[in-house]
Amino acid sequence: MRSGAVIALLTASALAAARPAPFTDASSLGHLDSDEQRVWSQSNDMVLALQRGGVVYADPGVTAYVQGVMNRLFPQFEGRIHVEVLRSPQLNAFALPDGHVYINEGLLARFQNEAQLATVLAHEGTHFTHRHGYQNQQSVKDNSAFATFGAMLGIPILPQLVAASSVFGFSRELETEADKGGFARLSSAGYDVHESPKVFEHLIAEIKVEDIKEPYFFASHPKLAERVDNMRKLAAGFPPGGAGTSHAAYAQVMGKTRVDNLEQMLSMGRAKSALLMLADSEHMSELPHAQYYLGEAYRLRAQPGDAQLAESAYLKAIADAADFAPSYRAVGVLYIKTQQYPAASKYLTRYLELSPDASDRKYVESYLAIARKKETQ
């Protein structure tokens, strides 16, 4: 054996020896050294902060469903990997070193089926079982960059914990290991592994529409396009088919989450992301008052021609549901903006008839006053 190869082999062996062994089951979690115990303690501080801060999504049915998928993927760790849903439209998920996994409402809403959800949970669960957070925290010498990241995001997270969580992604090596380990879990649990590349395709589409230069979520290392290729290669060895592909079954569980997320996206001005979601014909067909939301997304995007698209969508929404008040308000305000005062009066009046206790009644009354004054001029 050549000396270079020997050195490489020894180095690889030394590195492997330095890495903590993956947890094998729940019983193996009791043997932590003091450093790792400290990292777990920091994780708990963040768990408490997220709970106290009111950002955990309060739908027990959805949380139980997501937890059930995690338990199916990691049966040896049932009761030790805790999944929570966060009220955020960003497509993100992350794992803390102590086995708490967080997945954003936005990601849940965007998936088309359970197998896609399982792909992300398997990946994040593998970060935990393979102790990636602990390893990363040990390898990071300077936490100052992580401190800035935490402050910018407003996440109540110590710099050391940022390094130890998968919030900003890990090294290429650890992310690849999580992809492979997650893929094995997905396959063992009987899910259709051919759904896994689609998860990353959702992320790529989101990044394009939101013009995100460097995604900070779990998809930054290796690059997304490369991960789609990796997932396709891994899946190529498996025959078609598997569990978790029903769109209807998933939509039944996530119906309210999708509406909540869409409303959250629109209230945060994320019109392009909302349009991306609504471009999925399945989302449109399953969503109540979809045309109204489509109109709102066009109005908020405010590109040339969007006002006309919004008007058309609002009018379709009224045709679909004549007693849904927000559509009347939306089209009425649009007519105020375009100085079509008689039409504005008609729709805003109807809005107040349908919704006499509307929280925005004062605004609408002021717009009605403008419209009526202009009509008489």
Place this chain on the structure above:
Amino acid sequence: MRHASTIILMLLLSGCAQQQPVRVDTPRTEGPDKNYSVDLPLGWMKQQLTDKTMLASRDGPLLEAIYIGRRTAKEAFPRIKKGAADNMLASELAELEIAEVKSQDTFTAALTVLENEPALVSSRDAFRIKVSYKNTRGLEIDRVIYGFMDASSYYSIQYIAPKLYYFDRYYPDFEKSVASFQVVKK
């Protein structure tokens, strides 16, 4: 309270020219660029955070703070990368301001809008919103924001304080400041 500190941190990171806090010893205060004047509560401390933002507080910005900001219409809502326009309705400006606050961090993203109504500030059509959210310790933070357009500028006047004890105690002082606010015509 974390959110006030986040705002300050962001301002510090932006490399702006920050001045030392000074006590409010005369009622009338001019904005940093003399585009507006306002009565701030006597005895409070005021500080020019940037050439566009002024802070006033009695016990410290984590306990109660008034922020007055003026931005160009084009950069009115930087977090959501949206501008404002002179022909926008007050409710449209309110909608963008809510989106801006929600985009501040993980916790404000979960805010609840308690009130949203038309208002008048310096004789201009404005909005007034009141939102509430929790910080990392579960402490409820209330925030009232007035906003309006004047020609090519977007003005916002905000009051942020913990709901517990502080918000109600100094809210009347904030409302007096809003009532006294005047855009200076140059």
